[in-house]
Amino acid sequence: MIWLIAKKDFLLNLISARFIIGFMLCLVVIPFTLVVGVDRYKNQARIHRVYEKEAESALTGIRVYSHIRPEIVAAPEPLSIFSRGISDQIGNRVKIQLGEYPLFPDGHTATRDNPLLNAFFSIDFATVIAILMSLLALVFSYDLFTREREDGTLKLVLTGELSRPAFLTGKLLGVIVTLVPILLFCFLLGVLVITVSPSVRFGAGDWGGVALLFLSSLLCMAVFILLGMLISTKAERSSTSIVVSLLCWIWFLFLMPNIASYISQSFVKTEVYDNVQFALNDLEGQFWNERGEKDQAIRKELGMNGVSHWNYNSGNDGMEEMSGCVWETNEYHRRLNTWKEPARIDYADKKWAIQKKYLDDLVHQENVREYLAWLSPAGVFEQIADIQCHTGPTTFLRYMDRVRAYRESVVRYFKDRKLFESYLYFTPQPESSFPKEADFDPVMETYRKTGKFVYPDEWNAGHYPPLNLDDVPAFEYRGATTVSAMNASLGRIAGLLALCIVLLGATTLSFIKYDVR
Amino acid sequence: MFGILFIREIQNCLYSLRFQVSFIIVLLVFAIGSISFTKSFSEAQEHDARYRQEHQKILEDWIKNASNMATSQNRFIMSPRENGLISDCREQALPNLFTYSAYNVFGFSVRHNSANPLMKKTEALNWSFIVSMILSFMTLLCAYDAISGEKEDRTLALCLSNPVSRGAILFAKFLSVVAVMASMLVVGILVSLLIMSLTGSIVLNGGLPGETAGFVGISLLFIAAMTVVGLLSSALTRNSNVSLLISLCFWLAFAVVIPNTSVFWANRLFPIAHIDEVDQRIEEGRQTLNREAPDGSWSSNSGDPFFPRHELRANLQTKLMLNEKQHRDAYYADMFRQFENTRLFTMISPMAQFDCMNEAMLGGGYLRFHKNWDDLHVFQSQFLQWFKDLDIKDDKSPHWYNPHEDYSTTRQEVSLNQVPTYTEQPADFAQRFSYMRTSLIFLSAMVIGVFVVCFVLLARYDVR
Numbered sequence: 001m002i003w004l005i006a007k008k009d010f011l012l013n014l015i016s017a018r019f020i021i022g023f024m025l026c027l028v029v030i031p032f033t034l035v036v037g038v039d040r041y042k043n044q045a046r047i048h049r050v051y052e053k054e055a056e057s058a059l060t061g062i063r064v065y066s067h068i069r070p071e072i073v074a075a076p077e078p079l080s081i082f083s084r085g086i087s088d089q090i091g092n093r094v095k096i097q098l099g100e101y102p103l104f105p106d107g108h109t110a111t112r113d114n115p116l117l118n119a120f121f122s123i124d125f126a127t128v129i130a131i132l133m134s135l136l137a138l139v140f141s142y143d144l145f146t147r148e149r150e151d152g153t154l155k156l157v158l159t160g161e162l163s164r165p166a167f168l169t170g171k172l173l174g175v176i177v178t179l180v181p182i183l184l185f186c187f188l189l190g191v192l193v194i195t196v197s198p199s200v201r202f203g204a205g206d207w208g209g210v211a212l213l214f215l216s217s218l219l220c221m222a223v224f225i226l227l228g229m230l231i232s233t234k235a236e237r238s239s240t241s242i243v244v245s246l247l248c249w250i251w252f253l254f255l256m257p258n259i260a261s262y263i264s265q266s267f268v269k270t271e272v273y274d275n276v277q278f279a280l281n282d283l284e285g286q287f288w289n290e291r292g293e294k295d296q297a298i299r300k301e302l303g304m305n306g307v308s309h310w311n312y313n314s315g316n317d318g319m320e321e322m323s324g325c326v327w328e329t330n331e332y333h334r335r336l337n338t339w340k341e342p343a344r345i346d347y348a349d350k351k352w353a354i355q356k357k358y359l360d361d362l363v364h365q366e367n368v369r370e371y372l373a374w375l376s377p378a379g380v381f382e383q384i385a386d387i388q389c390h391t392g393p394t395t396f397l398r399y400m401d402r403v404r405a406y407r408e409s410v411v412r413y414f415k416d417r418k419l420f421e422s423y424l425y426f427t428p429q430p431e432s433s434f435p436k437e438a439d440f441d442p443v444m445e446t447y448r449k450t451g452k453f454v455y456p457d458e459w460n461a462g463h464y465p466p467l468n469l470d471d472v473p474a475f476e477y478r479g480a481t482t483v484s485a486m487n488a489s490l491g492r493i494a495g496l497l498a499l500c501i502v503l504l505g506a507t508t509l510s511f512i513k514y515d516v517r
Numbered sequence: 518m519f520g521i522l523f524i525r526e527i528q529n530c531l532y533s534l535r536f537q538v539s540f541i542i543v544l545l546v547f548a549i550g551s552i553s554f555t556k557s558f559s560e561a562q563e564h565d566a567r568y569r570q571e572h573q574k575i576l577e578d579w580i581k582n583a584s585n586m587a588t589s590q591n592r593f594i595m596s597p598r599e600n601g602l603i604s605d606c607r608e609q610a611l612p613n614l615f616t617y618s619a620y621n622v623f624g625f626s627v628r629h630n631s632a633n634p635l636m637k638k639t640e641a642l643n644w645s646f647i648v649s650m651i652l653s654f655m656t657l658l659c660a661y662d663a664i665s666g667e668k669e670d671r672t673l674a675l676c677l678s679n680p681v682s683r684g685a686i687l688f689a690k691f692l693s694v695v696a697v698m699a700s701m702l703v704v705g706i707l708v709s710l711l712i713m714s715l716t717g718s719i720v721l722n723g724g725l726p727g728e729t730a731g732f733v734g735i736s737l738l739f740i741a742a743m744t745v746v747g748l749l750s751s752a753l754t755r756n757s758n759v760s761l762l763i764s765l766c767f768w769l770a771f772a773v774v775i776p777n778t779s780v781f782w783a784n785r786l787f788p789i790a791h792i793d794e795v796d797q798r799i800e801e802g803r804q805t806l807n808r809e810a811p812d813g814s815w816s817s818n819s820g821d822p823f824f825p826r827h828e829l830r831a832n833l834q835t836k837l838m839l840n841e842k843q844h845r846d847a848y849y850a851d852m853f854r855q856f857e858n859t860r861l862f863t864m865i866s867p868m869a870q871f872d873c874m875n876e877a878m879l880g881g882g883y884l885r886f887h888k889n890w891d892d893l894h895v896f897q898s899q900f901l902q903w904f905k906d907l908d909i910k911d912d913k914s915p916h917w918y919n920p921h922e923d924y925s926t927t928r929q930e931v932s933l934n935q936v937p938t939y940t941e942q943p944a945d946f947a948q949r950f951s952y953m954r955t956s957l958i959f960l961s962a963m964v965i966g967v968f969v970v971c972f973v974l975l976a977r978y979d980v981r
Contacts, residue, residue, distance in 0.1 A: 021762045029774060036781040043784075050793055089634045104634060113792050115627050116856040118610040119883065120779040120863070121638060131773065135765065239666075242761065243535040243658060247542060250654050255542070258646070259549055261639045266553035270633060272564040274594075278571045366635040393635040 001162055002170040009174025013140060022136045023182060030186045033128045034193040037081035042199045044076035044092070051093050061466045063428035064321050065419045066337075070096045070410065072403060072475050074105065077390050078202055079209045082190065083126035083382075085391025096407045097317040098414075099287075099344045100280075101352040102400065103359060125190060126385035129217050130378045131253055133183055134224040138245040140178060141228030144171045145514065146238040154516045168229075168511050175225050183221060187214050208482035212388045216489070219496045220381040224249075226503035227377075233510040252376040260372035260379065268365040276358045280351050287347045291340060298335045302328050310435075310459055318344060320426040324459025327434045333426050341420040345411055366393050377499060380492050387489040390480045394488065402477050409473040428464035435459060519685045526693030530659060539655040540701055546651060547705035550642035551712040554602045561597040568594065576933060583931045584923030587619035587904040593893065593939055594628065595885065600724065602713070603732050604645035604875040606882025610638060613886075615893055617939075619900040620920035621842055622893045624849070625886070644709070645875045648702065648736045649868045653743045654768055656698050660747025661764040662757040663690045664975060669757055674980040683975050687748070691968065694744045695737065702736055731878045738960050739871040745967040746771075746867075752974040775866040783859040789851040795844055802840040806833065822925050823915050831919035838920045856883065867963065870956040877953035880944040884952050888944050896939045903937050 013019050055071035062068065074092045091105035123131075148154035157167060187210070194200055202210075228245050235241035299307070310324030318341055320333070373379030386392030419425050435456075443455045457463045480488075530536050572592070579586045593615045598608065609632050612625040632638065640646045664687075667673035676686060706729060750763035807814075814833040818824040860883075863869040876882035908914050908927040917925035944952075 017756070017759045018762055021759075021766065025766060025769070029769075032774075032778065036778060039781060039784065046791075047793075086635060086637060089632075089638065114783075114789060114852045114855055115612045115625070116852055116883070116886075117780050117783055117859070118612075118627060119607045119856075120783070120859065121640075121777055122780050123773065123777045131769075135769075139762070139765075239662070239757075240534055243533075244538065246654075246658060246765075247535070247538050250651065251542065254650055255546060258639045258642055259546070261636055262553050262557075262642045263549065265633070265636070266557035266560075269560065272568065272628075272631070274628065275564060275567050275571070362633050362635050365633055369636055396635070 002166050002173065005167060005170025006173035006177055009144075009171060010177045013174070013178040018136075018139050019178065022132075022139065023185075026132055026182055026186050027189075029128055029132065030125070030189050031193060033123065033125050034081065034190055036122065037084070037124055038193065038197045038200055040084075040088075041076055041078065041081050042197075044080075045199065048073060048075055048092060055093070059469065062469065063461055063464050063466055065414070065422070065425045065467065066318055066320050067315075068410070068414075068469070068472060069098075069317060069319065070472070070475065072096065072406070074399070077479070078200055078206050079389035080124075080391045081194070081200065082124065082210065082213055083385035083389035083391055084124040085386040085389060086393055086396060087391045090396060094403050096403075096410055098341060098348065098411065099284075099317045099351075100348050101355060102403050102407065103355050104400075126213065126217075126382065126389070129183075129186060130220060130381050130385075132186075133179070133217060133221045134253060134378060135249055136179060136182065137175070137221050137224035138228040138249050139242075140175045141225045142232055142241045142245040143238040144175070144229055145232045145511065146235055146241050149516060150238060158516055164512050164514075165508055168508060172225065172229065175229075176222070179221060179225070180218070183214070183217055187217075205482050209388050209390070209485065212482060212486060212489075213385055216381060216384045216388065216493060216496075219493065219500065220377060222500050223377045223496055223503065226500060226507055230503055230507045230510060233507055233514050253378050256376035257373055257379055257382070260375070261369045263372060264365050264368040268361070268368050270361040270365055271358050273358070276354060279354050283347055283351050283354075287343065290343065291336075294336060294339050298332055301335070302332055304328055304332060307332055310455075311461060321461055322427050323429050323461040323463075324435060324455065325427070326437055327431070330423055330427060330429075330431070330434055334421065334423055337425055338421045341414070341425075363393070363397065374495070377496060380496055384489045384492050384496075387492075388482075388485045390485060395480050398480075399477060403475070406473070406475045413471075413473055424467075428461055428467075429458060433458045518679070518681045519689055522681065522686060522689035523693055526689050527696060530693055530697045533659075535655070535658050536697060536701075539651075539658070540704075543647065543651060543655070543701050543705050544708055546642060546647055547644075547709045548712060550644075550647065551602065551709040552716070553642060555713060555716045558597060558599075558601060565594075565596045576936075580931050580933055580936060582923055582928045583904065583907055584926040584928055586931065586936060587900070587926070588919070588921055588923065590616045590618055590623060592616055593889070593941075595889065595941065598879070598881055598885075600728050600879050600881075601641075602643055602709070603728060603879055604643050604872070604881065605641045606872070606876045606879065606885070607640075608881060608885070609641075611882065611886055615889060617893055617897055618920070619897065619904045620918075621838055622890075622897050624845060625890065644706065644732060645872065647705065648739065649871050650772060652698055652702060652736070652740060653772065653868065655701075656694060656740055656743040657747045657750075657764040657768055659697065660690075660694045660744050661751055661761045663694070663748055664751040664971075664978075665754050665757040665760040666751075668755050668978070673978075677980055683978075684972055687968070687972055687975055691741075691744055691748060694747070695741050698740045698744075699733075699737055702733065702740075706733070728879060732875065735871065735874045735878060738874075738957070738964070739867060741964045742867045742870075742960050742967075745964050745971060748971045749967050749974075752971045752978075771866040771868050775863055776869060779859050779863045782862055783855055786862065787855045787858045789855050790848065792848075795848045799841050799844045802844065803837055806836050806840060810836075817922075817924055819924065822913065822928075824924075827915065827919070827925035828917045830922075831917035831925050834919045834921050853887070864956070864959065867960060870960050873956045874953045874960075877949045877956075880949060884944055884949070888948070889941060892942060893939060896937070900937050900939075907931070 051071075051073040055073050058071060059068070072094045074094075076092070077087060080087045094102040094105045096102065145154065148157070158164065190210070194202055227248060228241075231241045231244050231248070235244060299305070307329055308325075309322050309329060312320070312322040312325070314320045318337075322329070322333070370383060373383065383392065387394065414420060423429075423431055443453060446452065446454045576586075576591075579589050595608065595613045598605075601608075610627065612627050613631060614628040615625050616623040640650075662669075664673065667676070677683065710729070746767050747764055750760045750767060751757075753763060754760045810833045811829055813826045814829040816824070816826040817830060818827075860869070860873070864873070872882075876884050880888075904926075905918070907929075908916055908918075911927035911929055913929075914927040915925050919925055
């Protein structure tokens with residue numbers, strides 16, 4: 001009997017206008033969203049390739065250790081096509097520096113080619129699924145009982161032997177049987193778009209993620225079906241229940257997420273990064289002051305007035321390369337580095353205390369938003385989708401922890417090998433071939449005569465072979481797996497499930513007491 | 518007769534559940550939005566004051582050397598707008614930081630992490646959001662069954678048996694929905710203003726009443742547009758369920774699909790070069806200039822401004838700057854074009870029209886950004902002129918203008934109040950009006966056009 005009711009409802013739904021319109025809506029919007037996602041992914045992959053090449057070329061042909069400042073470029077997450085999370089707001093490359101901990105990656109995946117386009121928001125597959133499926137769920141369930149009552153058929157049905165819970169189950173099944181194929185169809189469209197796009201490669205883990213997402217969407221849909229049924233049992237007329245349903249829909253889907261983030265942004269204080277930067281600059285200033293003092297002291301030790309270089313170039317974060325300099329110059333740099341580079345690392349620790357506070361505030365703000373968003377089932381679903389597609393803030397924070405741990409290993413690499421105290425940190429020239437003051441006289445002599453500098457090849461940095469960097473630690477990061485994502489989202493899934501059960505219980509109770517007249 | 522119809526319609530609306538629930542929701546959101554805004558706005562002002570203080574310290578360092586002041590990359594940051602409660606025009610996401618010196622306006626960017634990067638971007642709960650998302654939805658909810666509902670109940674036939682024209686019925690329905698929504702809006706705004714004045718953190722200054730009135734006017738036009746859309750979906754069918762679905766489809770298309778797909782359309786229909794390609798072109802130009810520069814162009818002697826090669830250096834630096842400026846400015850022009858075209862494309866949606874009109878009325882968003890961008894260029898030439906006037910009076914300077922270094926221009930100390938500073942000027946009325954004119958005309962035309970279609974549909978309705 002239950003099946004009979006379900007089948008009848010299903011068949012009636014199938015020929016209804018709402019089914020056709022809903023189906024058409026999915027047919028138009030879903031592929032479009034996916035194409036947008038694939039497009040975005042393709043662009044990110046392109047940027048990734050460009051950056052990766054730059055990072056690689058920056059590490060090839062290095063002749064001195066001070067040039068080892070590896071750059072980590074994060075590969076785009078294929079599952080971000082389904083749920084974008086915060087991946088659009090976060091850059092994709094991090095430079096490992098001794099003087100500062102990596103806080104946020106930079107790179108223009110975050111800013112786009114045209115920052116003006118930031119003014120336009122965009123939505124992803126998971127959001128569209130949440131919007132459309134919740135709408136369809138409500139549209140199909142709002143009149144389950146009110147319609148039958150209005151038509152007078154409810155009295156008829158319930159006069160038979162059929163129990164009310166059985167009738168309710170049949171009705172519920174009828175809606176589920178109608179909607180699951182639509183949801184499945186949406187996901188199959190997704191799979192189709194992914195498989196025909198040559199630029200996207202999905203591994204087994206990624207497909208696992210999609211399957212998980214499908215199951216979570218089912219759960220989210222079930223919540224809204226039950227919500228619609230509950231409203232239907234409470235309302236006397238269909239026109240009332242549709243209005244209440246739709247107001248619930250707009251509240252849960254469009255208002256609650258905005259309210260959650262607006263409230264948390266307003267009430268949880270965070271610093272503006274520019275102001276954090278000023279505090280960091282103060283520390284940097286202190287470092288340079290100390291460095292100035294040390295510079296004087298070392299010059300005094302060595303009896304030097306000024307420091308002169310033959311070939312010298314320098315960059316940020318202590319990057320230096322020189323050649324053809326006299327022993328005093330080299331020794332000056334060696335002694336300075338022995339103090340300077342560890343001090344730079346110490347200052348990075350001090351800076352990190354400030355940055356950490358800033359980061360903690362941001363995390364706190366985001367956590368508050370997440371808790372507030374739990375007031376909406378769609379908000380919970382969105383968080384589940386982000387976790388399952390590895391694009392949520394938690395995954396990102398874990399990744400950054402790994403990056404910072406990697407920086408530690410690079411620092412250890414320098415310290416263990418005592419590289420700061422080595423000449424090789426800034427010059428490829430061995431100590432034995434450092435020129436003497438007198439060696440410059442013939443060079444200057446020729447210059448005065450011919451206007452050209454003629455000097456030994458050993459004074460050129462390019463004369464020396466590149467360093468062997470095989471023992472430099474490499475960055476390894478194994479992204480979140482389907483299983484770990486499943487575990488991480490388990491609590492929220494359980495929450496949705498509990499909500500389903502509560503709603504089902506409430507609907508049953510309410511329907512048992514329902515006045516069929 | 519029209520009066521009776523109108524009053525009856527309003528009564529129907531006011532007694533309906535949908536109005537009551539909507540009213541509570543709207544009031545709630547207005548209240549939450551205003552409370553949050555007062556909090557976040559005062560915090561933003563604090564941050565801004567701190568930033569300006571710190572920035573002042575940097576300037577005090579620069580003025581010790583006039584050349585340094587002229588060549589250093591200065592930053593102009595847009596401060597939080599007081600009328601942000603009406604609409605923030607997405608200024609948090611738009612570029613809000615400009616870099617300039619006396620020689621060049623370099624570019625613009627979104628201030629580093631001006632929003633929490635861990636948090637997904639969402640719209641702020643300001644008045645314009647409430648109108649464009651919530652009130653529009655509720656308008657459709659009120660209007661979807663205005664005609665089809667009466668067709669179903671067969672009351673339309675009854676009504677038409679009276680000496681009343683179909684046009685009057687339609688117009689009464691239209692006007693009543695607009696009036697009910699407007700009352701909801703006005704009450705919401707009053708609540709919001711009340712909260713703001715009670716918390717006292719924001720001065721209700723002279724501009725606000727005018728802006729509020731302007732906002733109400735624009736909102737009325739927008740609500741009228743949504744009402745006719747609702748009436749259209751209602752007139753199209755005999756079944757109110759179907760007309761509800763049609764209304765929902767309209768709303769989804771206008772509020773969700775069109776605005777959220779604009780980035781995709783921007784990249785597909787109005788593509789621009791990638792930034793790394795532009796960088797590469799600049800780099801190529803730089804290398805050519807360096808190659809072609811006469812020997813000794815990079816020589817310098819910080820002790821002697823009159824060192825003859827400083828002139829070469831100044832020339833080369835100027836050329837390098839112009840090379841970069843030329844490519845960048847062309848790219849910026851592309852960006853503006855892309856943005857404006859995309860914007861035009863989204864104008865199919867009344868929500869986008871509404872946002873655009875708000876921007877114009879409040880002088881925010883892209884209008885504000887672009888005005889600052891243009892004004893900064895004017896300011897930069899004045900700044901340069903000031904520096905040149907100063908330099909020409911100094912005999913210790915050879916007057917070889919180098920846009921990046923202080924080798925060959927005056928190094929005298931200047932006082933801070935002597936240095937021209939850029940201050941933001943709000944857009945004037947003519948600018949604002951011309952910015953919103955198209956939207957105004959389009960929305961009005963839409964209201965009239967769709968209303969006429971509804972009328973035709975209703976006139977052809979067979980009451981039997």
